Amino acid sequence: MAPHQYPSTCLSDRPHDHRVSDVRLHFSGCLRISKRRRFYESLPPDSQARIRRDNEKTTELRHRLETTQCDSTAASRLRTFQQAMLQWSLATGRPPWPLPPPGRTAYLSSxxxxxxxxxxxxxxxxxxxxxxxxxxxxxxxxxxxxxxxxxxxxxxxxxxxxxxxxxxxxxxxxxxxxxxxxxxxxxxxxxxxxxxxxxARAQGAGRRRxxxxxxxxxxxxxxxxxxxxxxxxxxxxxxxxxxxxxxxxxxxxxxxxxxxxxxRGRVKSDEMVKEAHLHNVVKSISEVVSQAREQKQGRLSRVQTEDTLSPVLGTAPEGGLGGVEERRRALGRVLRTAAALMEAMDSHNEEMLVLRYLHAQPPLHPRRTLDQSYYGALKSTRARDRDQVVYRGTVGERHDCVGMDACERCNEDIRKVPRIIMxxxxxxxxxxxxxxxxxxxxxxxxxxxxxxxxxxxxxxxxENVRPGExxxxxxxxxxxxxxxxRVFFDRARPSTKKPNLVELFAGAIRDLTYKQTAAFDQFLIYTHLAGRDYKHAAGERGSGSSFDSTQNTLLNINPEGNLLKEVKDIVDEILIMVRIKEQQQKVMEGLVKNVKRAMLPLVGGRRGMSSSQEWEMTPGSPNSEHNDGSSNDINEKARGARQTLHRADNLLVDLSERIAELRGLLQIAQHTSAALKDILTLKQQQAGVIEAREAVKQAQLTLKQGQSIMIFTIVTIIFLPLSFCVGLFGMNAIEFSSDAKLPLATQFSYMFPASAGIAIIAFLLAFSQSVHSNSVVALVRSVVSFGYNTVVTWVAVKTGMYMAGREMSRTARVLRDREAKITGGMKAEVMRKEKNLDKMRAANHVRQLTMRKDAGVGGGAGGGGGGDGSGRTTPFSPYAPGSGGGLRPGGVQMAEVDVELGERGTRRLA
Missing domain, CATH: 3.30.460.20 (CorA soluble domain-like)
Known part of the structure; x- marks a missing residue:
């Protein structure tokens, strides 16, 4: 087995040849200390020199970090690593490592x-x-x-x-x-x-430049x-x-x-830019303290102190060695701090470079992200950077798996490195x-x-240039x-780390195009369902909940809006990259112009020529057949100049192809964006249709209510005089009864003024627009509502009805949504089956018409019923030569079939 296949002894996760390509990594990470001397002595002198240079560089860097007063990331993590090593030594019973003395010289002093x-x-x-x-x-x-x-x-x-x-x-x-x-x-x-x-300006204009x-x-x-x-x-x-x-x-x-x-590299560089700004620009002491506090709270990984990342050092536990769990934790801290120290050592030079030169005169130009290059005035583009297509395509998805329960997808995603375009x-x-x-x-x-x-x-x-190139x-x-x-356009040298820019953008556009097509199909299906449910609801045979669910789906533009936002981001990023490529094209055209100005005299050409054929075939050039007496030196120079001119022409051609590739992606993304806008327009129009339907429905309800009021009015008109007569003659008055005490006139004097007063107050409250009347009504309504709500709330809370009702409402809502989804899927499936059945019927009808008409035309034109001589009728083909009549009869028959199919479709729609 190769050394890299032993994770306990080899630091490299890639196959490597310890004799040639990665001798330093194999010496430092794969071999035990006891075996290093023999391996070192077996190496050739150049490999030994590489190992010595690496060891000297590591020793010098460690000494520089141990003796510096500048609290850089690498120096801080080195102290944390040394503390973790000391804790591990105490936990395992090994001799403790002495901590280095505090630094005496500051890094920034030199x-x-x-x-x-x-x-x-x-x-x-x-x-x-x-x-x-x-x-x-x-x-x-x-x-x-x-x-x-x-x-x-x-x-x-x-x-x-x-x-x-x-x-x-x-x-x-x-x-x-x-x-x-x-x-x-x-x-x-x-x-x-x-x-x-x-x-230079202070020396005056007369000074020689x-x-x-x-x-x-x-x-x-x-x-x-x-x-x-x-x-x-x-x-x-x-x-x-x-x-x-x-x-x-x-x-x-x-x-x-x-x-x-x-x-991660982008975040680290942004943090160092902020720290350089803190050290070089901010003058107020209070502002320095506040920013340092915010920086310390937000970036624990940047300044790792002994109190936060290292445990409190103590003596070894009683009995000599610590427990297994304690040794395991100590070893984990050592490995974690060693990885952090390795990362900080890699970026130490960049950190010091930013601190030293970012605000110098003239300054250092830091790297920029894609959005920073276009939106230079924005203070922070972190959110926009993490919305890049390349970032979304390279970042791993979050899962709920934790610890040992991680799924295979989690193990794959944890190895992904999120990347962005710079x-x-x-x-x-x-x-x-x-x-x-x-x-x-x-x-x-x-x-x-x-x-x-x-x-x-x-x-x-x-390294691979040809001689004389x-x-x-x-x-x-x-x-x-x-x-x-050609960074992202070189297919000859694929890299596992470098993101495949074109493929990531093409894949993102394909996904959005697929979602746009699915959204359009869903819109058509729900539009049909809404129309059918509306007819059923009008005939009182449908379900109101399904109809409302379909309408809500049609009126919801959030899915299409999110898709449109994504495709707009893609279009913006491609436009920025096309703009950068166009700037490159402008610069390269100037470069090619200067190259031709310098090289054309060497090949006998004239300045101002733009075509390679002109200077290549120029008569009398040093390399032409007419110049036999030119020296070898001139011929070599002319040959080199011709190659340079060829390379300059190819440079512009290659760049034009890259711009065309980006413009192709831009065109597809813009087409998807236009399609999404069309869907949103159709949804807006469908919302107008739904609004019109609701207006018609409301008008019908208003008409029904008017008819009901008319009936009540007629009944009132009929029975009001009768009620008045009955009430009048049933009054206990002297004129109608000998036992009564009050005359009728006296009763009228009480009854009519009281009724008139009540009627006037009611009319004023009902038809008055004044503030007082509205306030009175609102006050009465509020008093009644307060009492009612207080009583109902107290009863609901004390008896537990509120929680039970809330749970039942949530369950009912979940069941209703599930019912809507299931019924919607079933309706869509039925529609697909009906559509396929219609297509099959139409195809069968076309086949029958074709066979019927082909038999008639074949019998008339070919005389044999199909042209095969056997008397059997064969299916008609408008492109088949022979006795069937050729293209013209076939075209007539197919036109007749199309007419009949159109009539059938019209009758079906009617």
Whole structure:
């Protein structure tokens, strides 16, 4: 078995060859300490040197973290790890590890220390072949030197200041968009002192401009920076797309390109940006304290103190060793803190780089997410970043499984790494025909090899270049620009870590298109059900609950609204990426223009030619058949220039294909968005139909109520005079009875005024619009309602009727919803079966008509009843030649069949 298959002894989860590809990992993570010496002695000298360099680097970094006063993440986690190791030693009875003394020197007291630990790759080509620089360790293409050496004003240390012969092409890369590094490096190339822009202006207009200032003039450097230090956020910093130069010998290029980052790396970088802002910008002490408190509460993983993450250290338990459970917890703490320390060590250089240069003058440009590149004024885009298509496609789903009960899906999702799309910047300078300097960032915390990194793929491509492919600085510039542009579009080098951008967007659009189609089918089904239920409800044969459920489904636009929001987000992201690709196209067109301006004279072409055929077939060129007397040197230069021009033309063609691919995705997403809008429009129209139906239903109810009132009015008109007569003659008055005491006039004097007063008060309360009458009615109603509600509530609460009624209501609602779903599914299934049955009947009827009419036409035209000579009738085919009559009779028959089917459909609808 391979070493990586032993999880207890090997740290690597990937197969590796310990002799060649991953000797350092195998030595440090797979072997026991007792076996390392023998394994080390069996290695070749270059592998031993790699292991020694790694050990020296680890020792130096640990010493630097142990002796620093700056509370960086790596230093804090190192102390936490040491505390966990001490606790584990006490739990297992081993000798305790002594804690290191407190630091004596601060990390930030030496600003250039960051430059000593950030490595800048270096590439050399001599006579078109890769070459290694003898003064640097390792071999091509893995040679690097500290950035401090590349910026040093010392020709013995700095290769930029050393002379370069005409057959050599060299390339230096700065692993960050740091404007200070760029100014220092270009000044070292010209053997000059770098001067701030303010100092240059202070010297006066008559002072002669240096070559560094001429190349870094505002229109090609600081003037192209889009950033307002007073009001803008740091993620708004970027250089405007540009390709040009002050003269024919120099080329300046700024180009955005797409890359990716893990969600955790993005969060860590945002936290470091906030901390750098806290250290460099905020001046108020109270604001510093409040922000530090919020930062400490919100980011326990950033500053891990001994009180929060480490247990209180004590002596070993009685009896020597601790229990099994305590040793297990101590070992778990060691492993957890070791993993956190490893992560912090990977990002330590990036943290110190941000703290040192983020607010320098000129500043460092941090990486930007896709939304930050477009919405630069937003203070935070974390919510928008986690709504990206790539993030939703790479994040694992949450489950209710916990601990050992985790399902297989949970075990798969826990290995997923959520990722997001980033927009980085390529800065490139062609200082002459033999020197190229570039600057672009790398992913957060990637000190370890990163197969998806731009510079990793660039090293692989330069390692496999053909002899003579790199003959000038423009060849390197074209390769660098091409590698930055093809990050997500290179199918030849798939990566398990890099997200498949095109496939993720295509899959998201496919899912939304499927949901849109399902929503349209559901809308049609429920529309039919609503119409049928309305007819049944009008005939008093249907169920009112099912009808209401169908209407609620038709009136609910939340599902389609959510789908429309998702597709709008997809459209916005694709539009941002298309915009970035169009900016790349503009920059590349300028690059190709400069390349042709420099290369066309070498092949005998003229400036201004745009077609490759023109310069390739130019008569009299050094490589043409008419130029037999040209030297081999000129022929080699012409051949290299022709290859450069071909590569420049192919660069634009490849970029156009990538833009076309993105536009294809955009077109499909926009089509889905339009379809969803159509569904919402149909739902709005259906809501109007439902509203009209309800209005008709309400009008019918109003008519019925008017008829009932009319009946009551007629009855009242008939019986009111009779009641009055009966009441009048039944009164106990002297005129009607001798035993009565009051005369009729006296009774009238009491009865009519009292009735008139009551009637007047009732009319005033009923028809008056005054505030007093409405207040009286409201007061009476409130008093009655208060008493009634109080009594009913007291009875319901005391007797337990409220809880029982609530439970019954919830159960009834669940059953009603379940009934609606089941009946809706059954109705939809019945509709499908009826539709299929209609289709089968129509097909059978067409077959019968075809056979009947074919028999008549065949008998008349062919004379044989079908044309086969046997007297049998064969099915008619309008495209079958022979005695059946050809295309024309078949077309007539099919038209007759279509007419008859149309009449049957019309009769059915009627």
């Amino acid at each position: 600003p250039n220390l960051v430059n000593h630990h950030v490595q800048a790759p270096v590439f050399y080509f001599r006579a078109g072949h890769p070459a290694s620089l003898p003064t640097l360790p390792a071999q091509f293409p893995n040679q690097k030197l500290p950035v401090a050496d590349l910026l040093a004003d010392d020709p013995s240390r700095n290769p930029l200041m050393q002379p370069c012969d005409p057959s050599t092409v060299r390339y230096f890369h700065l692993p960050a968009n740091n404007m200070l590094w760029v100014e220092e490096a270009i000044a070292r190339y010209y053997h000059e002192e770098s001067r701030p822009a303010d100092d 240096t070559r560094t200032e001429a190349l870094l003039r505002p229109e090609y450097w600081r003037g192209q920076q889009n950033y307002d230090p007073d009001c803008a956020e740091v993620h708004a910093r970027h250089m405007r797309p540009l390709c040009g130069g002050p003269d024919d010998k120099n080329l300046v290029l700024f180009m955005p390109y797409l890359h990716w980052e893990s969600d 927009v980085d910047q390529l800065w490139l300078w062609v200082l002459d025909e033999r020197t190229v300097i570039s600057a672009f960032p790398r992913r957060w915390g990637r000190n370890r090899p990163d197969p998806s990194a731009i510079h990793k793929t660039l090293r692989q491509r330069l 790199i003959t000038s600085a423009y060849d390197l510039a074209l390769i660098i620009v091409d590698e930055c542009s």
